[in-house]
Amino acid sequence: MRHQRYDLLVIGGGNAGLCAALTARQAGASVLVLECAPRHFRGGNSRHTRNFRCAHGAPTDILTEAYLEDEFFKDLLRVTANQTDEPLARMAIQRSAGCPEWMRQFGVRFQASLRGTLHLSRTNAFFLGGGKALLNSYYAAAERLGVEIEYDAEVVALDLRDGEFQSASVVINNQTQIVRAQAAVIAAGGFEANIGWLREIWGEAADNFIVRGTPYNTGTMLKLMLDAGAEPVADPHACHSIALDARSPKFDGGIVTRLDCLPLGIVVNEHAERFYDEGEDLWPKRYAIWGRLVAEQPDQIAYSIFDAKVMGRFMPSVFPVIEASTIAGLAVALELPPEKLEGTIAAFNQAVTPGTFDHTKLDDCRTLGLSPEKTHWAQRIDTPPFFAYPLRPGITFTYLGVKVDERARVVMKNGEPLKNVCAAGEIMAGNILRKGYLAGIGMTIGTVFGRIAGEEAARHAVS
C-alpha cells in the first residue's frame, strides 16, 4: 500500500493521460501517472503519431487558411457514415481550436508548414519531430510540475464501490501495490496488441496480424471497465487495419512499414489470384480497406506486384523490394506457382484498355472483362524488372470503447456516470469515431478529452 492518497490517478501515459495529468496538476491536484511500458517505450500509440486535427478560423503560423467547425464535423460524418455522438464530437472539434496554444506552454513545438506527401497543413497541426517529441515535452513538463510517474506499472484490478473509484491494484517490479486516489482517469488505449482477444474475433487468422503500434495496448483496462458494467461503444469486432510489408516487426513498426504501391500494380494472394479492384479510388481513401482484404485471404498473405514503369512513384519502403527479370522468376522468389502468376498477369495485361496514366487522379486506365476489374491506373505489367512486396494485415487500433458523458465520466449500463472515473483517448474514442478514420483525430480526441478529464478529476478532488 502506498502511503499517499493521490487526488488523481492517471492510468496510461500516452497523450490523453498526460493531458489529463498536466491539467489536473495545474489545477493544484496531486497526480500519479501509471505507465505500463518501460520509459523507452512510454506513451502508447501516441509515440507513433504525427499530427493533430485542429479547427481554426484563420491562418496561423502552423495551419493554413481556415478549417471551421462545420467542415470538420462534415468530414467526421463522412468517414464514420454518420456514426458519431454529435454533442461529444462537436465538443472535441470546438475545443481543438485552443489546443495548440495550450500545448505550447509545455514546450510542445509544431512544424511551420508541411512538406512531403501528405497535404494536410490546412487541417492538421504537425508536431515538430512527431508524437514521441510531443510526449518528451509533456513528460518533462509533468516532472517539472511535480506529477509523479511510474513506468513498468500495470494496473490489474480496480476497486469500484457504489459508482465510485476507491483504489487500483498495480504490479510494479512483480509486486502488487494498492494505489488510492480521489479520482481516476483511464487513458489506457484499446486492445489491438492483445492477440488472444483478436483471435476471439478473427480466429487463427489473428496470429498472422502485425500490430503497428505499441505492444502494451492489451486492453486490460478496457476489459476491467466493461466487466465492471461500463456501457460499451462501437462495434466490438471492428478495427482499423491496413496492408503492410509482411517483413515488418510483430509490434511497434509504426509508420515506416506501410506500402503505397498497391494501386500502381496488382495484388494477388498465395494462389497468384487477384481478389479486389486495386484501382477503386484514390489511395488515401482505400488505404484502410486493405488490412481486412488481406486478412480474408488464405494464410493472410498477399503480394503487390508491379513493373519498372511505376517504380519510384510511391513513398519508399523500408524493406528491400523483391525483384526479378521475368514474371516466372518473381513467382519463384515469392514462392508462388509460376504458371499461375504468368496466367493471372497475361489475363490482366490482355484486359487493359488504352488510357492516359496519371497516378495523381482517377485516370482512365482500366481493364475490361476481368473479374475483379481494375478500374483506374491499370497498365500492362510488361516492363522488366518486375517487382513485388509481400503484404500482411497490420492493425492500427480497435474501435471498442466505453461510453462517456460531456464531462468525460464513464457511463455505466444503467445510464448513470461513475462519480469519479473519467476516460480519455483511444479507450473512449469510439464515442466519436465508430468507423473509418480521419487523420489526426485520435490526437484531437485524446487532447481535448484528456483536458476535460483532468479538469473534472481536479474539480472532484478539490470538492
Place this chain on the structure above:
Amino acid sequence: MRSLELLRQGEHVMTVCNSCRYCEQYCPVFPAMEERLTFGKADMAYLANLCHNCGECLYACQYAPPHEFGINVPKTLAEIRLQTYEDYCWPRFLGAAFRRQGLLTALSLVVSLTAIMLLARGEGTPPDFFSVVPYEVMVTLFGGVFLFVIVAMAIGVGRFRREIGIEPGGVTKALRDVLTLRHLHGSGVDCSSGEEQRSPWRRWFHHCTFYGFMLCFASTTAAAIYHHVFGLIAPYGYTSVPVVLGTIGGVGLVIGPIGLFGLRRQRDPALGGRAQDGLDESFIALLLVTSLTGLALLVLRNGALMSVLLIVHLASVLALFLTLPYGKFVHGFYRTAALLKFSSPKA
C-alpha cells in the same frame, strides 16, 4: 572494412528515415535525404557532413534503440563523418595515424617541436622575438608548414567536394548558415545535450572558438603587413592592431575551447559515442595551448620567461597547423561544402 560497415549502417538508417520523415523540419539532413532513394558512399558523405549533431532527431525517434530498428541518426552520421575526414584527406596515411592517437600525436608534436627549437634557440634578449628564433628560421619554418597545410587541405577538401558534387549558387545562404551556426538552433530552440535538455551554450562557445581563431589569424596577417609593408619589427605595442586583434581572439580561444570541452563531457554519450573523442579533444587542446601561451607571452614578453614561452607558443602553433588537415579543423570546410551543395538552387 569498417568503412563498409559504417556505410551499410548509414544506408539502413537513412532508409528507415526516408520512409518515416517525421524529422523533416529539424534540419537540412532530412530534406536532402528525401531527394534520394538510394544511399551510396557519396550520398552518405554529404548527409553526414550536413548533420550538425544537434541531437533533436534521436530523442524524437520512435525507432531509436532499444527499438529493433536501432535508429540513431546523430551517432551514425557522426561515425561516418569521422570516416570522411580520414577517407578524403591527403596524404591518407597521416589521417589514419592521427585518428588513432589524436591527442597523443598532437601533444607529442608540441613537445618535440619545443625541444627542437629549444636546442636551436639563440641568445634571447626580451622582448626581441627574433633573438630567440631568427627571423629567417621563423619564416622558413612557418612558411613551409603553412604551404604544406594549404596544399594538403586543398587536396583533401577538393576530393570531398568532387565526391559530393556541388552545383553553383546559394553561396550567400550557405555562408550565412555557416557563420551563424543556424543548424545548431535550426528549429528555433538550441541543440540538445540530452532529452529535453537544450541550451545555447554549445553555439556560443563555438562562436568564441571560431571567431577567436579568425581574429588570431587576422592578427598574424596584420603583423605580417606591419613587418613587410611598414617595416615595423615585432613585438608591437599593446594598442597596435596585431596585439588588439590577437588579444581579443586569444581570449575567445581560451573561453571557447574550455567551454566546448566542458559541454562535451556533459553531453549524452548516445549522441556521438566516444569514437570522436581523440579528434575533438586534440583539436581543443591544441587551440587552448596556443591561446594560453600566446596570451602569456603577451603579458610576460619583457620577462625572463619570454624565450621559453615564445618557443612553446611557436611549437603549439606549428603543431596546430600541422594537424589541421587531419583533425577536427576540417569539419568547417566539409560542412561548408555540404551546406553549399544543400543551398544550391540546382541541388
